[in-house]
Amino acid sequence: MLELLIVARRYASQRHHQQRIPYSHNYNENGQSKSSPLFRRKLLKLLQHAEARVPFYRERFRRAGVSAAKMEHPDDLRKLPPLTKDDIRANQTTLIAEGVEPATLHQSGTGGSTGEPLRFKYDHDSYEWRVAGAARADRWAGWDWGRRQFY
Numbered sequence: 090m091l092e093l094l095i096v097a098r099r100y101a102s103q104r105h106h107q108q109r110i111p112y113s114h115n116y117n118e119n120g121q122s123k124s125s126p127l128f129r130r131k132l133l134k135l136l137q138h139a140e141a142r143v144p145f146y147r148e149r150f151r152r153a154g155v156s157a158a159k160m161e162h163p164d165d166l167r168k169l170p171p172l173t174k175d176d177i178r179a180n181q182t183t184l185i186a187e188g189v190e191p192a193t194l195h196q197s198g199t200g201g202s203t204g205e206p207l208r209f210k211y212d213h214d215s216y217e218w219r220v221a222g223a224a225r226a227d228r229w230a231g232w233d234w235g236r237r238q239f240y
């Protein structure tokens with residue numbers, strides 16, 4: 090809790106950080122328009138991977154009568170039902186892509202403040218992105234590598 094207060098104080102003391110974080114629901118994290126050809130290609134590649142290699146999504150696509158190869162626009166995703174916390178809880182094993190060894194995955198979860206905690210797994214590449222994102226946020230808040238932290 091104390092760490093949360095310290096981070097909040099850092100953010101409050103450096104209001105200019107908001108200028109560093111361009112935000113719009115029309116752009117992804119790289120500043121690319123969601124209607125750009127590059128964004129659509131990457132989204133299609135992700136959907137094709139999910140349909141081909143993740144049993145949960147393969148079945149979800151089948152039930153919705155959707156094929157990743159036939160999706161032409163991000164709005165086509167509306168045909169798929171949203172992923173819920175209950176889906177994740179009930180399908181832990183089928184949400185792991187075929188060919189991925191479950192023992193190699195990192196485990197994490199939520200604290201359960203809105204009810205039952207949610208446990209999930211992610212790969213090492215995702216772990217590295219999470220650490221990099223946290224470090225970037227800390228830098229925006231005024232902390233940098235090598236500086237002492239108070240916990």
